[in-house]
Amino acid sequence: MFSAKSVWQLPAAEPRQTEDIGIEPPCSACALRHAAVHSEVDENDFSLLIAKAVQINLQEGQTLFIEGASAERLYSILRGTLMTYKSTPDGRRQITGFLWPGDILGLRRDGRYVCSTEAITQCSLYSYPMEAAEEIVQKNPLMEWRLLEITRQELIEAQEQMLLLGRKTAKERVAAFLIKLERQERDRGNQDAQIFLPMNRSMVGDYLGLSTETVSRMMSDFRNSGLISAGNERKVQLFDIPALESIANGLA
Amino acid sequence: MFSAKSVWQLPAAEPRQTEDIGIEPPCSACALRHAAVHSEVDENDFSLLIAKAVQINLQEGQTLFIEGASAERLYSILRGTLMTYKSTPDGRRQITGFLWPGDILGLRRDGRYVCSTEAITQCSLYSYPMEAAEEIVQKNPLMEWRLLEITRQELIEAQEQMLLLGRKTAKERVAAFLIKLERQERDRGNQDAQIFLPMNRSMVGDYLGLSTETVSRMMSDFRNSGLISAGNERKVQLFDIPALESIANGLA
DNA sequence: CGTCTGTTTGATAGCGCTCAAAGGGGGTGG
């Protein structure tokens, strides 16, 4: 049982790029190695894990696994963006998180994945046997502690999302989403307030508990108010971050 | 940084009772001891922690701490029910969880609590110094592993709540809430499908992302449909659990 | 018996969804 999405901050992570997917050099940026390094764990154990890793590539729209499937493997993202989601029997979908390079995924309960996972862009991942990975983590207290911190961070973010989904207006939700992406972008070393949205409007809606159309309308409102850039709908410049933060927090 | 709410399943936990709050005998049911026992950890470390514990009692409605306060202490619930919640600046509230005996609480980020916590009934808790508790857990890999499992379980529940808040109708939410409480009741050894609601309608609403009135209306609907009992609004009998489950899952 | 708090029920309104159609950009094939 691992986190569905880690929020491991890679030191100054490599820019996300979906081209040039091929055979990777020995994993240098993946979350588990970073864990090992960060935790000052013996490299030997990590090598054991890497020895069992298999690299896989996914095409845009490809499903990695679905909720309820037997959770045999743990994944670490090298490149690309994915999403985890849950569905109701009649097809309504709630996206529980977007996953970026450096994140790990494979949260399970009773040996089964708790969310479905799908590639939003072309992706490159490392795949580890779940049992072996758990064993190695259990043998490394510092690694285990790091994993606990990651899981807690995810829980904190999930609680923030609950506030958003339960109590915020459509405008507040979309503003919060833009602010969140911008902050991520900044944390990854991207200085300008330009953000790239690999997901389409329908995915944003399913993440924010809104319809595609409502997301689009809110984006148009922000554009018409001069808060964000016009032009490319997948590449957005935030002109007034404080104003968007105010909106996101219900202060405007 | 600890979990905001554990879902530690006490073997066949003592019934919840709010009367007779006084000096406790050496903690026998609290989550951390249970962790120690469950993890087959040396009792000595646990004793170290217990030695630093202070028992506190809370009255109904009393606030334990608020979001953003310095997270100096970790708590373990002996008796009573509490809630954790987040608020928007203008007063909207999202309850992120209800806490029961056996649960631990004190999730923090950057040394500050991420949620506010308030007693719903009279409560009795153990209070530990955060640093000491973390140190002891870190020194006990099995205890640490158990804490990781708890945190993961909470994350899984948070994701289920996201689906509820983002994509379910009012009727589905209330049905899901009743089913969830009934399951808890059963897990605690309570065999009949009778559930007790220590929280008022407004709290249920703030947990489900609904207004007080909507919760009330849905409860009335269920009552009029013969799915739940009439009479005491805080003590509910579920007459048709499968039907309620169907509703909760959007199948009806 | 009166007050207070929480719950229920009713009436109305509004936010966001649904249905529908137009607009736009990229890719493919003629």
Added chain:
DNA sequence: CCACCCCCTTTGAGCGCTATCAAACAGACG
């Protein structure tokens, strides 16, 4: 190179679910 198609996005119109406002009701307590 252009035409066409397809998918995604945007915009518009109308509706429905749930919030809001309001008042009646019920139980606890003094």
